[in-house]
Amino acid sequence: MRHQKQLLNTNRRPTILYLVFAVSIFSLFLFAIQSSFFSGSINSHRNAETIRILSQFQSNLQQCVANRGLGLTAHIVDHCKLILKYPEGTNSTWYNAQFKKFEPLEYNYDMCETLLLWEQYRNMTTVLTREYLDVRPDGWVHYAPLRIAQLGTKKCHNKTLCEEQLNILLPAKPPFRPRQFRTCAVVGNSGDLLKTEFGKEIDSHDAVFRDNEAPVNEKYAKYVGLKRDFRLVVRGAARNMVPILNGSDNEVLIIKSVTHREINAVIKTIPNPVYLFQGIVLRRGAKGTGMKSIELALSMCDIVDMYGFTVDPGYTEWTRYFSDPRKGHNPLQGRAYYQLLECLGVIRIHSPMRSARRQDWSDVPSREMISQAHAAAFRLKKSQASDIGQFGNCKVWGHVNPDKSGPISGTSDMSDVRKFSNYSKWEVMPFKSLRKEAQNHYMQMQGVSLYKMDGNKLDDLVCVRHSLKSEV
Numbered sequence: 258m259r260h261q262k263q264l265l266n267t268n269r270r271p272t273i274l275y276l277v278f279a280v281s282i283f284s285l286f287l288f289a290i291q292s293s294f295f296s297g298s299i300n301s302h303r304n305a306e307t308i309r310i311l312s313q314f315q316s317n318l319q320q321c322v323a324n325r326g327l328g329l330t331a332h333i334v335d336h337c338k339l340i341l342k343y344p345e346g347t348n349s350t351w352y353n354a355q356f357k358k359f360e361p362l363e364y365n366y367d368m369c370e371t372l373l374l375w376e377q378y379r380n381m382t383t384v385l386t387r388e389y390l391d392v393r394p395d396g397w398v399h400y401a402p403l404r405i406a407q408l409g410t411k412k413c414h415n416k417t418l419c420e421e422q423l424n425i426l427l428p429a430k431p432p433f434r435p436r437q438f439r440t441c442a443v444v445g446n447s448g449d450l451l452k453t454e455f456g457k458e459i460d461s462h463d464a465v466f467r468d469n470e471a472p473v474n475e476k477y478a479k480y481v482g483l484k485r486d487f488r489l490v491v492r493g494a495a496r497n498m499v500p501i502l503n504g505s506d507n508e509v510l511i512i513k514s515v516t517h518r519e520i521n522a523v524i525k526t527i528p529n530p531v532y533l534f535q536g537i538v539l540r541r542g543a544k545g546t547g548m549k550s551i552e553l554a555l556s557m558c559d560i561v562d563m564y565g566f567t568v569d570p571g572y573t574e575w576t577r578y579f580s581d582p583r584k585g586h587n588p589l590q591g592r593a594y595y596q597l598l599e600c601l602g603v604i605r606i607h608s609p610m611r612s613a614r615r616q617d618w619s620d621v622p623s624r625e626m627i628s629q630a631h632a633a634a635f636r637l638k639k640s641q642a643s644d645i646g647q648f649g650n651c652k653v654w655g656h657v658n659p660d661k662s663g664p665i666s667g668t669s670d671m672s673d674v675r676k677f678s679n680y681s682k683w684e685v686m687p688f689k690s691l692r693k694e695a696q697n698h699y700m701q702m703q704g705v706s707l708y709k710m711d712g713n714k715l716d717d718l719v720c721v722r723h724s725l726k727s728e729v
């Protein structure tokens with residue numbers, strides 16, 4: 258009996274324990290449901306707000322394209338996706354021999370991705386530097402050889418070998434900075450330039466970017482201006498630079514793809530600063546110097562005005578202001594994309610058909626609207642992928658020792674003409690003499706320079722941190 262009672266007792270105690278346990282589990286469960294419901298509703302509220310902002314921005318974009326697109330129209334698919342359409346009956350004169358078809362009259366875009374991409378370009382370094390090669394995994398062994406033609410080896414196990422070829426155009430750290438200039442003009446080579454007289458307007462910019470062999474002289478001054486600051490050149494044009502520069506000693510040359518001995522030999526005879534562009538898609542067809550010029554300009558300028566691109570309706574051939582027409586490429590596709598960029602506040606398009614109307618940018622979304630939409634696109638992406646922040650895309654980090662500033666470019670092999678030139682002007686510019694906006698940006702980025710790993714994707718960046726003390 259006693260034995261049984263004891264058993265009962267021991268039986269009852271656990272039952273109560275179980276009950277208490279079950280109740281507390283249940284209330285925990287309720288709490289969990291409630292709070293997940295609560296935060297869920299916050300999340301869905303935030304998502305709704307994000308999508309509302311983007312949709313609102315889409316309709317502004319649509320209005321902007323309607324006002325400025327010379328017949329182009331935007332058709333909204335969802336809060337990010339849209340289609341730009343040319344009017345029915347538009348002549349598609351460019352034949353793609355590879356795909357055996359004419360250019361389409363419709364183009365699909367993801368506005369959110371485009372916004373993220375081009376806003377990020379405003380913060381990028383677009384010149385190849387020594388710190389980049391030092392920090393990037395296999396930067397010297399695998400990457401440096403890709404930027405040198407005729408090296409005779411696919412890998413640079415002997416760093417000296419690659420240095421010999423690159424030193425002359427390799428600054429230690431970025432020579433140019435985000436927000437360095439307020440206004441910039443990017444001047445293409447279209448024959449359309451001869452239909453207007455943009456010369457004075459172009460020259461009024463803080464910096465002017467030109468392409469390849471574009472001549473700048475009295476003959477064309479009224480159409481293209483005389484100011485010359487930057488020139489983005491493909492490798493073929495680089496070796497012909499001496500007569501084109503014609504004594505314009507401070508014009509900065511930026512070579513788009515690769516250097517080689519012949520180009521290096523030319524560089525030694527001119528005082529101009531020469532660098533390699535960082536951010537090209539290597540080993541793919543050269544796709545428009547125009548887009549790269551905009552990218553280059555955007556990495557240093559607040560406002561980018563675009564002149565001399567073939568962007569008006571009625572394209573018949575690819576013309577150049579200084580020579581006979583050549584075979585063109587993707588005029589409709591280019592025009593649609595440039596229009597999208599204009600309505601995203603990236604560039605301002607100037608052309609014969611746009612010159613008559615008053616310069617009024619009120620139908621282009623304002624900086625405030627753009628940064629709001631950018632933040633929304635960013636949140637949307639963040640909810641899909643984690644670990645995104647100001648430096649969320651930094652896959653590789655490097656730190657620059659503040660006590661050991663590297664040599665300025667060209668010092669190892671200094672011909673007299675370079676020694677007495679201004680090529681180092683940009684590289685040794687004191688922080689204090691930078692534009693206020695550039696200084697503020699540098700502080701906000703905590704002295705970090707962002708570089709593309711490769712190509713157009715911005716999901717993999719090389720990030721180099723500089724000491725704030727060494728600058729300020």
Ligand SMILES: *[C@@H]1O[C@H](CO)[C@@H](O)[C@H](O)[C@H]1NC(C)=O
Pocket residue numbers: 346347348571
């Ligand atoms: C398209 O091309 C045809 C033939 O070249 C021409 O007759 C027609 O006017 C052009 N249409 C437009 C809209 O330019």
Ligand SMILES: *[C@@H]1O[C@H](CO)[C@@H](O)[C@H](O)[C@H]1NC(C)=O
Pocket residue numbers: 415416417418421
């Ligand atoms: C590396 O290359 C340089 C320049 O071509 C050469 O002088 C040097 O001997 C090479 N070093 C080695 C270890 O091969």
Ligand SMILES: *[C@@H]1O[C@H](CO)[C@@H](O)[C@H](O)[C@H]1NC(C)=O
Pocket residue numbers: 474503504
């Ligand atoms: C080169 O510049 C000089 C003046 O600086 C000018 O007289 C000459 O015409 C220019 N040459 C060419 C080919 O543009």
Ligand SMILES: *[C@@H]1O[C@H](CO)[C@@H](O)[C@H](O)[C@H]1NC(C)=O
Pocket residue numbers: 506507528677678679682
């Ligand atoms: C160097 O730059 C200064 C100011 O930008 C300019 O006045 C001077 O002519 C330049 N010197 C050479 C050799 O280009």
Ligand SMILES: *[C@@H]1O[C@H](CO)[C@@H](O)[C@H](O)[C@H]1NC(C)=O
Pocket residue numbers: 376377379380647697698699701702
């Ligand atoms: C670009 O730089 C600004 C500071 O000037 C910073 O606030 C912003 O987050 C950066 N944007 C991106 C996409 O890196």
